[in-house]
Amino acid sequence: MATLRNPENTRLRILNAAFEEIHKHGFQGMRIDAVLKKTNLKKGALYHHFPSKQALGYAVFEEIIEKTIIELWINPLKNYDNPIEGFKAVFIEAGQSWDDEFFKQGCPLNNLSQEMTPIDEGFRQRIQAFFNLWRDAIANELSRGQQQGLIKKEIDVTEVARFIITASEGAHAQAKIAQNKQEYFSCGKQLAIYLDTLLA
Amino acid sequence: MATLRNPENTRLRILNAAFEEIHKHGFQGMRIDAVLKKTNLKKGALYHHFPSKQALGYAVFEEIIEKTIIELWINPLKNYDNPIEGFKAVFIEAGQSWDDEFFKQGCPLNNLSQEMTPIDEGFRQRIQAFFNLWRDAIANELSRGQQQGLIKKEIDVTEVARFIITASEGAHAQAKIAQNKQEYFSCGKQLAIYLDTLLA
DNA sequence: TTATAGACAAACTAGTTGGTCTGTGCTATT
DNA sequence: AATAGCACAGACCAACTAGTTTGTCTATAA
Numbered sequence: 001m002a003t004l005r006n007p008e009n010t011r012l013r014i015l016n017a018a019f020e021e022i023h024k025h026g027f028q029g030m031r032i033d034a035v036l037k038k039t040n041l042k043k044g045a046l047y048h049h050f051p052s053k054q055a056l057g058y059a060v061f062e063e064i065i066e067k068t069i070i071e072l073w074i075n076p077l078k079n080y081d082n083p084i085e086g087f088k089a090v091f092i093e094a095g096q097s098w099d100d101e102f103f104k105q106g107c108p109l110n111n112l113s114q115e116m117t118p119i120d121e122g123f124r125q126r127i128q129a130f131f132n133l134w135r136d137a138i139a140n141e142l143s144r145g146q147q148q149g150l151i152k153k154e155i156d157v158t159e160v161a162r163f164i165i166t167a168s169e170g171a172h173a174q175a176k177i178a179q180n181k182q183e184y185f186s187c188g189k190q191l192a193i194y195l196d197t198l199l200a
Numbered sequence: 201m202a203t204l205r206n207p208e209n210t211r212l213r214i215l216n217a218a219f220e221e222i223h224k225h226g227f228q229g230m231r232i233d234a235v236l237k238k239t240n241l242k243k244g245a246l247y248h249h250f251p252s253k254q255a256l257g258y259a260v261f262e263e264i265i266e267k268t269i270i271e272l273w274i275n276p277l278k279n280y281d282n283p284i285e286g287f288k289a290v291f292i293e294a295g296q297s298w299d300d301e302f303f304k305q306g307c308p309l310n311n312l313s314q315e316m317t318p319i320d321e322g323f324r325q326r327i328q329a330f331f332n333l334w335r336d337a338i339a340n341e342l343s344r345g346q347q348q349g350l351i352k353k354e355i356d357v358t359e360v361a362r363f364i365i366t367a368s369e370g371a372h373a374q375a376k377i378a379q380n381k382q383e384y385f386s387c388g389k390q391l392a393i394y395l396d397t398l399l400a
Numbered sequence: 401t402t403a404t405a406g407a408c409a410a411a412c413t414a415g416t417t418g419g420t421c422t423g424t425g426c427t428a429t430t
Numbered sequence: 431a432a433t434a435g436c437a438c439a440g441a442c443c444a445a446c447t448a449g450t451t452t453g454t455c456t457a458t459a460a
Contacts, residue, residue, distance in 0.1 A: 243418090
């Protein structure tokens with residue numbers, strides 16, 4: 001409840017509730033009324049903070065989804081000397097941090113990508129830009145590994161980085177379909193086999 | 201226009217139009233009215249052939265999406281002695297058979313999976329069963345390759361088959377986001393590197 | 401203390417959408 | 431040739447949903 005009249009907090013409550021609803025039902029399936037019910041707010045409050053459902057969706061993407069992935073998948077890569085081992089560890093650690101319920105609902109980034117990319121150019125541009133950011137971050141780590149003699153010189157780091165992301169997102173997608181966390185780790189084991197071919 | 205009163209043809213026209221709309225907008229985004237406009241039919245006709253939007257969706261999945269993937273991705277595997285080479289060829293051939301527009305809209309199976317799996321149990325069961333069918337078909341080919349001494353004995357054929365599908369669907373997903381067919385083939389190249397590790 | 405703008409409530413609106421209902425002409429069987 | 435049922439047409443409806451409008455209360459600055 002906190003103090004009455006706390007606009008920053010209200011905005012965050014809306015953002016979090018909207019994220020949960022989007023995660024459950026997709027952006028199009030997310031209902032404004034569901035967000036209001038969850039936050040005990042009324043229409044006036046929500047449309048005071050966000051001009052439209054679309055703007056709310058963009059804010060959820062930028063302020064929640066992007067930030068979470070940066071914290072969980074991108075920043076930790078720096079903690080490992082060998083980027084190959086780093087990525088394996090991040091993959092496993094991320095998988096362990098979520099419960100089955102989360103896996104059943106899928107990766108929020110993946111969900112939003114597949115749903116909104118073909119029908120909303122604003123979402124598409126943000127999503128594509130973020131995937132490029134992620135890909136370049138991994139590619140940089142791989143280049144560093146190459147310079148340190150840990151990774152084969154002849155690989156195309158950008159293409160490899162893209163494939164690593166693709167396989168990771170695919171693992172989430174399959175786990176979502178099977179409603180089973182194990183499918184994620186099963187894909188991870190095969191991804192690790194691929195990753196080992198990159199070692200010098 | 202064909203002859204008046206051709207119920208089988210009418211049913212197929214509805215099915216095809218619904219498939220196109222689902223492919224463009226997702227199942228939830230597919231509008232009954234859009235299907236009617238596309239087929240020049242009225243509500244009465246559609247609801248004569250299908251009891252509900254959901255039933256229409258199930259029929260599209262079973263009679264169009266499943267069949268297409270079986271023809272394009274599963275049956276051709278039998279034409280190759282070495283299943284590894286077979287899968288590489290199928291991946292490329294499938295990619296070449298579609299134009300950019302198709303890639304922008306994504307793999308219909310992948311789309312439907314990610315959209316409907318968490319919110320419709322009927323879809324989920326059908327989709328999961330089909331992925332299992334596909335996985336087992338690939339696993340069988342891999343086993344055959346093992347027996348012929350083409351593929352390493354120690355690999356887990358089921359897990360490998362799952363990863364092959366995952367990577368393929370992931371490649372479609374990335375190409376859809378980038379709106380670019382090349383991303384698909386880029387992922388294919390790295391998948392091929394993985395596949396080669398399976399050779400005896 | 402008072403004016404002003406921000407933060408929210410609550411009722412209302414207009415458009416959309418899946419589905420229903422009744423009717424009608426065609427077609428095949430007896 | 432009569433009749434029954436199939437294959438549709440087309441009007442209608444009820445529920446839903448994003449967004450609007452008007453108004454009220456509160457905090458802050460002058």
